[in-house]
Amino acid sequence: MHPAESESIPHDQASKLRQLMRYSSPGRRATRLVSIMSGKGGVGKTNIAVNLAIAMAARQRRVLLLDMDVGLANADVLLGVDVRWNWSHVIRGERQIRDVIVPTPGGVDLLAGGSAMTGLTDLSEFERHRLLRDVESLCNAYDLMVLDCGAGISRGVVSFGLAADIVVVVATPEPTSLTDAYAMIKILSRQEADRTLALVVNQAASRSEAEFVFDRVAGVAARFLGVPLVNLGYVLQDEAVGLAVRQRRPLLLGQPRSAAAACVLAVARRLAREHEPPEAEPGFLRRVANLFL
Ligand SMILES: Nc1ncnc2c1ncn2[C@@H]1O[C@H](COP(=O)(O)OP(=O)(O)OP(=O)(O)O)[C@@H](O)[C@H]1O
Numbered sequence: 001m002h003p004a005e006s007e008s009i010p011h012d013q014a015s016k017l018r019q020l021m022r023y024s025s026p027g028r029r030a031t032r033l034v035s036i037m038s039g040k041g042g043v044g045k046t047n048i049a050v051n052l053a054i055a056m057a058a059r060q061r062r063v064l065l066l067d068m069d070v071g072l073a074n075a076d077v078l079l080g081v082d083v084r085w086n087w088s089h090v091i092r093g094e095r096q097i098r099d100v101i102v103p104t105p106g107g108v109d110l111l112a113g114g115s116a117m118t119g120l121t122d123l124s125e126f127e128r129h130r131l132l133r134d135v136e137s138l139c140n141a142y143d144l145m146v147l148d149c150g151a152g153i154s155r156g157v158v159s160f161g162l163a164a165d166i167v168v169v170v171a172t173p174e175p176t177s178l179t180d181a182y183a184m185i186k187i188l189s190r191q192e193a194d195r196t197l198a199l200v201v202n203q204a205a206s207r208s209e210a211e212f213v214f215d216r217v218a219g220v221a222a223r224f225l226g227v228p229l230v231n232l233g234y235v236l237q238d239e240a241v242g243l244a245v246r247q248r249r250p251l252l253l254g255q256p257r258s259a260a261a262a263c264v265l266a267v268a269r270r271l272a273r274e275h276e277p278p279e280a281e282p283g284f285l286r287r288v289a290n291l292f293l
């Protein structure tokens with residue numbers, strides 16, 4: 001990625017969105033935003049995003065999965081639902097955000113991806129405000145939003161990815177994936193600091209391999225970047241994942257007794273335990289909203 005690309009990310013927008021999500025309405029817990037990202041493509045982000053979302057829904061969270069992948073939006077395929085409308089229609093102003101969201105069999109609501117998402121960073125001021133307002137309008141309806149982002153950080157979706165409270169970087173034990181994950185963490189660590197960075201090791205041969213990989217990446221991140229990395233766990237390499245994809249059923253529903261499903265549940269447990277949202281501050285949303293919208 002060209003360095004200039006990461007510098008062009010609209011940070012102010014990301015922090016505004018984060019504030020909006022965090023302080024949604026009096027007396028309820030804030031909406032948490034979790035971005036699933038990776039340096040290298042094809043490491044398992046969509047599978048983890050979909051199944052983590054289902055696992056969190058099973059933990060009584062109201063979950064919205066947002067497919068932010070530009071080129072290969074396919075969370076709908078993994079969830080086995082046919083969608084008619086997606087982000088493209090919202091961005092073009094043809095549909096309201098609420099009309100585009102569909103329920104899925106795992107108890108998760110989905111906002112499907114679309115090819116027009118490359119235009120996210122090219123929005124006019126007016127369109128950007130409208131989109132922020134749209135997302136804000138969802139705050140009361142969800143406890144958790146999971147963003148399945150495209151690989152790399154040069155895409156137009158990054159401003160939303162960076163708005164997350166927690167960025168979960170997914171990496172496999174392959175050297176190329178680890179190098180790219182580190183590059184990604186390095187770029188993220190240079191952005192404003194109010195965000196948790198976590199790692200999930202996917203397609204691990206064993207627990208000990210996953211732990212070895214985490215220790216290595218976390219060690220390098222601490223030493224050279226001064227960034228603490230949260231260990232959210234790992235998912236074993238498991239043919240049940242491919243089987244579920246072919247069945248068009250999410251792993252947790254189609255292969256619930258598989259080793260990989262157990263791993264995803266463990267990741268959800270850690271996410272729930274370590275990142276329980278604070279109580280929302282009354283009145284704060286309005287102040288932020290009045291300021292920016
Ligand atoms: N734990 C696993 N065990 C076995 N296969 C896996 C595992 N996780 C993912 N896969 C396989 O890896 C492939 C890529 O997975 P997925 O589409 O989730 O990756 P991605 O990171 O979202 O890709 P992209 O960057 O293209 O969006 C799929 O064929 C999937 O079945």
Ligand SMILES: [Mg+2]
Pocket residue numbers: 045046047069072074148
């Ligand atoms: Mg994907």
